[in-house]
Amino acid sequence: MTDLRRLLTVLALLAAVAAAAPARAQLTVQITRGVTTPIPVAVVPFGGAGPLPVDVAQVVGADLERSGRFQALPRASMLQKPTRAGELDLAQWRLLKTDFVVIGRVVPEADHLAVEFELYNAVTGERLLGYSLPAQSAALRLVAHRAADMIYEKILGVPGAFATRIAYVSLEGSGATRHWRLVVADADGENPKTIVDSPEPIMSPAWSPDGARLAYVSFEGRMSAVYVQSLAAGSRERISARTGINGAPAWSPDGKRLALALSQPDGNVDVFVLELATRALLRVTDDPAIDTEPCWAPDGKSLYFTSDRAGRPQIYRITLAQGERPKRITFEGAYNARPRVSPDGTQLAVVTLDQGVYRIGAVEVASGRSRVLSSGRLDEGPSFAPNGQTVIFAAREGGRGVLATVAIDGSVTSRISSATGDVREPAWSPRDGTP
Amino acid sequence: MNAFLREHAVPLVGSTLLHALVAVAALTAAWFAITPKITVPAAIEAYIAAPPAARPQAAPAPPPPEQTVPEPPRPDPAEAAEAEQAAARARDEAALATQRDEALKREREAELSALVAARDKAREADARRKADAAAEARRRSEADAARRRAQAEEAKRAAALAEKRKADAEAQQRAARESDLARQLAAEEQREGAVSAGLQARYAAAIRASIERNWNRPPTAKPGLRCTVNVTQLPGGTVTSVKLGSCNGDAAVQESIRSAVLRASPLPAPPDPSLFERNLQLEFTPHD
Numbered sequence: 058m059t060d061l062r063r064l065l066t067v068l069a070l071l072a073a074v075a076a077a078a079p080a081r082a083q084l085t086v087q088i089t090r091g092v093t094t095p096i097p098v099a100v101v102p103f104g105g106a107g108p109l110p111v112d113v114a115q116v117v118g119a120d121l122e123r124s125g126r127f128q129a130l131p132r133a134s135m136l137q138k139p140t141r142a143g144e145l146d147l148a149q150w151r152l153l154k155t156d157f158v159v160i161g162r163v164v165p166e167a168d169h170l171a172v173e174f175e176l177y178n179a180v181t182g183e184r185l186l187g188y189s190l191p192a193q194s195a196a197l198r199l200v201a202h203r204a205a206d207m208i209y210e211k212i213l214g215v216p217g218a219f220a221t222r223i224a225y226v227s228l229e230g231s232g233a234t235r236h237w238r239l240v241v242a243d244a245d246g247e248n249p250k251t252i253v254d255s256p257e258p259i260m261s262p263a264w265s266p267d268g269a270r271l272a273y274v275s276f277e278g279r280m281s282a283v284y285v286q287s288l289a290a291g292s293r294e295r296i297s298a299r300t301g302i303n304g305a306p307a308w309s310p311d312g313k314r315l316a317l318a319l320s321q322p323d324g325n326v327d328v329f330v331l332e333l334a335t336r337a338l339l340r341v342t343d344d345p346a347i348d349t350e351p352c353w354a355p356d357g358k359s360l361y362f363t364s365d366r367a368g369r370p371q372i373y374r375i376t377l378a379q380g381e382r383p384k385r386i387t388f389e390g391a392y393n394a395r396p397r398v399s400p401d402g403t404q405l406a407v408v409t410l411d412q413g414v415y416r417i418g419a420v421e422v423a424s425g426r427s428r429v430l431s432s433g434r435l436d437e438g439p440s441f442a443p444n445g446q447t448v449i450f451a452a453r454e455g456g457r458g459v460l461a462t463v464a465i466d467g468s469v470t471s472r473i474s475s476a477t478g479d480v481r482e483p484a485w486s487p488r489d490g491t492p
Numbered sequence: 493m494n495a496f497l498r499e500h501a502v503p504l505v506g507s508t509l510l511h512a513l514v515a516v517a518a519l520t521a522a523w524f525a526i527t528p529k530i531t532v533p534a535a536i537e538a539y540i541a542a543p544p545a546a547r548p549q550a551a552p553a554p555p556p557p558e559q560t561v562p563e564p565p566r567p568d569p570a571e572a573a574e575a576e577q578a579a580a581r582a583r584d585e586a587a588l589a590t591q592r593d594e595a596l597k598r599e600r601e602a603e604l605s606a607l608v609a610a611r612d613k614a615r616e617a618d619a620r621r622k623a624d625a626a627a628e629a630r631r632r633s634e635a636d637a638a639r640r641r642a643q644a645e646e647a648k649r650a651a652a653l654a655e656k657r658k659a660d661a662e663a664q665q666r667a668a669r670e671s672d673l674a675r676q677l678a679a680e681e682q683r684e685g686a687v688s689a690g691l692q693a694r695y696a697a698a699i700r701a702s703i704e705r706n707w708n709r710p711p712t713a714k715p716g717l718r719c720t721v722n723v724t725q726l727p728g729g730t731v732t733s734v735k736l737g738s739c740n741g742d743a744a745v746q747e748s749i750r751s752a753v754l755r756a757s758p759l760p761a762p763p764d765p766s767l768f769e770r771n772l773q774l775e776f777t778p779h780d
Contacts, residue, residue: 083769083771083772083773084692084695084696084699084769084772084773085696085772085773085774085775086696086699086700086703086772086773086774086775087700087774087775087777088700088703088704088707088752088774088775088776088777088778089704089777089778089779090704090707090709090778090779091704091707091708091709091713091748091752091778092704092705092706092707092708092709093708093709094708096708156708156751156755178747178751180750180751180754180755181747181750181751181754183747185747210744211743211744212710212744212747212748213710213711213712213744214710214711214712214742214743214744214745215710215711215712215744446711
């Protein structure tokens with residue numbers, strides 16, 4: 058018995074010694090944060106086919122930079138301008154603190170051009186992309202945007218939104234010559250095309266989910282009405298022209314319904330859903346306060362809208378199932394209006410009153426937490442890019458509205474300078490909106 | 493219970509002892525397995541610089557002896573016929589002729605003896621030269637032999653020296669190995685001291701800050717991401733390899749992590765050199 062006990066003691070001691078033996082653990086370091094500063098990238102001027110109508114590398118670099126996630130190296134700082142892999146010395150680019158290098162060339166094919174480009178990680182030395190995109194000369198800009206999309210997605214893991222379009226309202230002239238134009242342009246503001254021109258106000262353009270049609274409000278005949286216009290054919294249809302207010306159209310994700318803000322005979326505004334095929338109207342909200350600016354959740358089952366039922370405008374959500382009471386989403390700040398939901402449904406871009414000025418804010422749906430994205434004094438009309446990474450809005454500059462974009466983390470704001478007139482209410486097209 | 497134990501005491505203790513033996517063996521093996529292997533720097537090859545072999549320099553050849561042998565003057569032609577005609581005319585002249593002959597004879601003899609003397613002198617000089625040359629050759633061959641002897645001795649001395657140096661170097665290496673061991677032990681102690689002083693945490697924090705500064709976090713790197721990375725660095729912090737282990741991030745996230753580590757290279761030095769770690773493990777677990 059004592060022998061057994063002694064043996065056990067010895068064994069326990071041995072085990073203790075073994076456990077205490079100097080087993081040097083490898084040093085483990087936890088990384089819990091990163092930065093979202095713009096990533097330095099060099100888009101080297103493309104080589105090949107003589108003078109072209111479009112400087113492809115310039116378009117690609119400007120796209121990346123406008124996203125807020127990249128910083129393009131100025132051409133004057135480039136020590137070399139390789140156009141082929143054989144001429145590329147990545148060590149040189151590392152010296153310039155450039156993380157990624159894009160090289161390429163435009164080469165003539167039988168009856169068209171081909172944009173060949175390659176993406177290199179200067180830090181790891183890896184070749185990340187190598188593509189040849191066919192392009193008609195007239196579509197060279199579009200192909201450049203597509204290349205930028207591919208580069209953006211390769212580096213950030215999220216699709217780019219450069220080969221997309223924007224719609225916006227532009228007020229031009231003054232007095233008797235004042236007129237409103239509805240304009241559709243490339244996402245960088247280039248190639249603007251007027252699709253409606255009216256002496257009366259045009260408001261609230263909204264893209265159909267397939268990018269083929271626009272719904273908007275027009276006051277032609279001094280009465281508000283909601284129209285749906287096909288971009289390819291130019292034909293349009295008047296969808297809603299009730300007495301009073303017909304406003305704020307929003308397409309359901311399946312493209313079959315439009316949410317609208319309509320006024321009652323007593324002037325009270327509520328949110329309705331109109332079935333496009335049958336013109337059947339469904340009342341969604343019923344409150345003596347003003348309920349307007351509806352916006353669909355991506356699942357098509359609920360709507361966000363602005364209401365002043367609590368005194369000041371705030372954002373609410375209501376499910377379309379019967380008998381649900383609206384749930385208030387925003388609590389931070391005295392004014393939150395004009396919601397637009399992110400493609401993944403987790404955030405809302407809103408107009409928010411921040412320290413006495415109107416700015417673009419982002420609200421986390423789940424928590425209600427909000428942050429201010431823009432830095433103007435009278436920013437309005439936010440709209441998410443289809444990749445959810447950027448918000449376009451209208452800022453005031455020199456007494457007129459201009460287009461601006463801000464990264465969803467609020468880090469970088471860019472101006473889109475090509476739009477003329479007093480610009481309002483930009484709407485970013487969906488990805489499917491093939492220009 | 494006690495009865496059972498008493499009854500089976502012997503087999504019980506025996507089997508327990510067997511178990512214990514196995515356990516001890518296993519633990520010992522485990523202990524050796526986890527004992528850090530002490531690596532000794534590769535033995536430094538003793539390098540003995542052999543003294544440059546003295547290269548015999550060729551002595552300048554003596555100038556060749558002058559080989560000029562004076563040519564004996566040619567004797568004048570006999571004037572006998574002329575003397576006979578002269579004898580018929582004047583007997584008086586005979587005495588004079590005889591005197592003249594005598595003088596000539598004396599002259600010739602003198603010339604001859606001068607010649608002989610000159611010849612003897614030349615022969616003597618030649619013999620002397622030959623003897624000198626022989627002596628010189630002898631002297632030279634003796635000097636060569638002496639030089640060779642000296643060289644052989646020098647080589648022997650050098651070999652002995654090399655042998656001694658090699659032995660010294662080996663001794664030194666042994667000593668170095670021993671002192672390396674001592675140093676390593678001391679380093680281990682210092683390291684443990686540094687670890688316990690919280691310096692290791694400071695080292696980890698410095699590495700962390702440097703990588704976080706360089707990690708351009710893509711939008712898809714959301715909370716819930718978990719990527720382990722094994723990094724190898726050189727003393728001085730230069731990263732030599734970045735290997736991703738388990739990682740639930742997409743390609744862009746993985747690319748961003750690789751770039752972050754390489755961009756952070758060279759990694760910060762530890763606050764205490766004993767804390768340097770050649771292999772690091774990084775865990776990317778981003779918060780919001």
